[in-house]
Amino acid sequence: MLKTNFLDVELSNPLMNASGVHCMTIEELDELANSEAGAFVTKTATRDYRAGNPEPRYYDTNLGSINSMGLPNNGLDYYLDYVIERQKSGAKLQFLSVTGMSYEENVGLLKKIQESEYEGVTEFNLSCPNVPGKPQIAYDFELTDKLLAEVFTFFTKPLGVKLPPYFDIAHFDEMAKILNKYPLTYVNSVNSVGNGLYIDLDKEQVVIKPKGGFGGLGGEYIKPTALANVRAFRERLNPSIKIIGTGGVINGKDVFEHILCGADLVQVGTTLHKEGVSVFSRLTKELQEIMKEKGYSSLEDFRGKLKVID
Numbered sequence: 001m002l003k004t005n006f007l008d009v010e011l012s013n014p015l016m017n018a019s020g021v022h023c024m025t026i027e028e029l030d031e032l033a034n035s036e037a038g039a040f041v042t043k044t045a046t047r048d049y050r051a052g053n054p055e056p057r058y059y060d061t062n063l064g065s066i067n068s069m070g071l072p073n074n075g076l077d078y079y080l081d082y083v084i085e086r087q088k089s090g091a092k093l094q095f096l097s098v099t100g101m102s103y104e105e106n107v108g109l110l111k112k113i114q115e116s117e118y119e120g121v122t123e124f125n126l127s128c129p130n131v132p133g134k135p136q137i138a139y140d141f142e143l144t145d146k147l148l149a150e151v152f153t154f155f156t157k158p159l160g161v162k163l164p165p166y167f168d169i170a171h172f173d174e175m176a177k178i179l180n181k182y183p184l185t186y187v188n189s190v191n192s193v194g195n196g197l198y199i200d201l202d203k204e205q206v207v208i209k210p211k212g213g214f215g216g217l218g219g220e221y222i223k224p225t226a227l228a229n230v231r232a233f234r235e236r237l238n239p240s241i242k243i244i245g246t247g248g249v250i251n252g253k254d255v256f257e258h259i260l261c262g263a264d265l266v267q268v269g270t271t272l273h274k275e276g277v278s279v280f281s282r283l284t285k286e287l288q289e290i291m292k293e294k295g296y297s298s299l300e301d302f303r304g305k306l307k308v309i310d
């Protein structure tokens with residue numbers, strides 16, 4: 001009922017973690033791999049190990065979360081070894097997330113993956129909002145175009161891009177025009193809504209240490225923005241480019257809405273952080289319930305079929 005085909009691999013369901021959540025260590029990744037999740041993605045890897053920003057750098061709120069992790073990770077080799085190892089023991093579809101601290105590092109990372117034995121999917125994170133002094137690449141249209149043009153002169157493996165949220169129709173138009181030029185496997189919308197501010201009223205203080213308390217928002221706060229970005233890119237991108245919907249998934253209804261907007265896969269971040277990997281069995285059950293009530297027997301029955309008001 002929930003089965004989904006991605007790159008000719010049949011997944012039991014369209015759900016997976018959002019990069020950064022529950023995917024930093026081999027233990028966490030194994031737990032994801034052995035959970036109900038249809039697939040998993042690794043924590044965004046940089047070339048070298050990064051400690052990330054000073055703590056506290058993550059905070060759950062009633063309506064979601066705020067984080068300014070600063071790309072802490074064990075370095076590309078740690079994650080590349082992990083996915084190659086699992087690939088050798090038969091893993092069919094894996095997602096490896098990467099980003100560089102510079103243009104050269106971005107190109108270098110993808111060159112290394114291209115030359116490696118890894119045959120899975122690479123998620124190119126162009127949208128981390130939390131490295132002080134580093135703007136989000138995908139808010140710089142020219143840079144994104146230049147980077148993708150160079151990458152696709154040598155990269156032949158499946159590549160997706162993780163985008164920040166856009167808030168202007170002209171930006172959807174401009175970004176889609178750029179993305180449609182490249183043989184991308186998918187676009188993942190959205191990364192956290194950058195640089196929000198959450199206040200502890202009693203202490204009259206911010207709740208995370210980096211950047212004076214500014215951090216990326218996740219959870220309920222961002223679902224309308226996430227759905228709009230999924231819908232906008234689905235309407236604009238070549239059908240050959242799949243869409244992964246990320247942002248604001250609390251229950252099965254939210255998963256249904258992402259798919260109704262056009263998502264092929266749906267990622268869960270904040271709610272996975274709060275609930276643990278059991279969230280995937282809860283969400284699949286809830287989604288099946290909703291589909292039954294509505295008389296749908298497969299995701300294709302309603303994917304991308306959001307109605308407008310004529």
Ligand SMILES: O=C1NC(=O)NC(C(=O)O)N1
Nearest residue numbers: 069070071128130192216
């Ligand atoms: O791309 C990212 N998005 C986030 O919200 N946080 C992490 C991070 O800060 O590492 N990276």
